Amino acid sequence: MPLDPKIKQNIIDQFATHKGDTGSPEVQAALLSEAIKNLTTHLK
16 A cells, blocks of 8 residues: 555655655655554555
8 A cells, every 4th residue: 555645745844854855764664664564454
């Protein structure tokens, strides 16, 4: 299940270390955490 673009952008804005940052470990970990949370909820 892909993340909603609005939620994804919110996470990127919150964890980015600089403007346009989408690849830093902080952003990637936050995006993966959200995806795991969504999958966990979906599978319950």
